[in-house]
Amino acid sequence: MWSEYVQRLSHVNPEFTYDDVSDWNPGDFAALITAGLLYEVERATHVVCDACPEAHRERVRWSSNGTRAFISCPSVGTVDVILERLRRWRASPVQLSTWLAEALALSGAVQPLPDGRLWFLGRGCVAGHTPYFFLAAIEPGQLPSAVAEIRRAYGRVTGVLLLPFSPAEPVETDKLQVADLGLVVSLRAGRITVDSGFIGDQLADAKTGGVRHDAQGKKAPRALAAHRRAIMKAFMTANSLVGMDALARRLGASKSALYGMVRGDKTRYRDDTLNAMLNKIGCPRSKWDRATKPAARA
Incomplete structure (x- = not known):
């Protein structure tokens, strides 16, 4: 986890998606947040499709009432996106x-x-x-x-x-x-x-x-x-x-x-x-x- 955090600092926008941090140790992740080394930013507008093996990125679309997020996959059609996957954090x-x-x-x-x-x-x-x-x-x-x-x-x-x-x-x-x-x-x-x-x-x-x-x-x-x-x-x-x-x-x-x-x-x-x-x-x-x-x- 720490090595991933350090390596991301070399990026102009050192951001992490939910997919990036989902397998981190919860205690280590909480420590980064508490120390102010990682802070949450606005939701992602694009995500990687997890319904097919192509790993393509698609723009997130929303239902008319704003409660459901989804993407369009060429292989399987409409794919619902778990809202948690739209969370992002940035290194400080x-x-x-x-x-x-x-x-x-x-x-x-x-x-x-x-x-x-x-x-x-x-x-x-x-x-x-x-x-x-x-x-x-x-x-x-x-x-x-x-x-x-x-x-x-x-x-x-x-x-x-x-x-x-x-x-x-x-x-x-x-x-x-x-x-x-x-x-x-x-x-x-x-x-x-x-x-x-x-x-x-x-x-x-x-x-x-x-x-x-x-x-x-x-x-x-x-x-x-x-x-x-x-x-x-x-x-x-x-x-x-x-x-x-x-x-x-x-x-x-x-x-x-x-x-x-x-x-x-x-x-x-x-x-x-x-x-x-x-x-x-x-x-x-x-x-x-x-x-x-x-x-x-x-």
């Missing part, structure tokens, strides 16, 4: 920005940037660093322009940009580190929690120039670390795991060991621990150790 990145600032205990007021889908969250202390924090509710292709917008507004500050996705390939962000909300943020007991250890590790990588050395002197460049984080996130999404704590419990490894595996820091894990983890998530060692090369630019 504005409210999320407030909760994130509180969870990270940041100083300063949350401020929107002119872009409209970017927020300055404040400044805080993480693992001995005091970065500026930002939130971007954007699509992957908009990341370079978002970074440029932040630089225009705040200069070349050391910062953390929270995103609703993991970049498919490294993006030039200078002193701005990117972190996937789906990996570092979770909703527990109706409150937002942030895995500051994960963020601290990325800041530590940045301080060493984006390259980490393991006990044998092998390098784990930033591109490879991003590739490994994407593998972990894919497993978490497929298994409805929320946050690194849940992943660590599922894999039977400590979060510190998982951080080390991503960074190639063998002071945090044994080789057999890594092999056991890869076996559980179904990832060949060859895939784990080799990031896909970015496509050549024209």
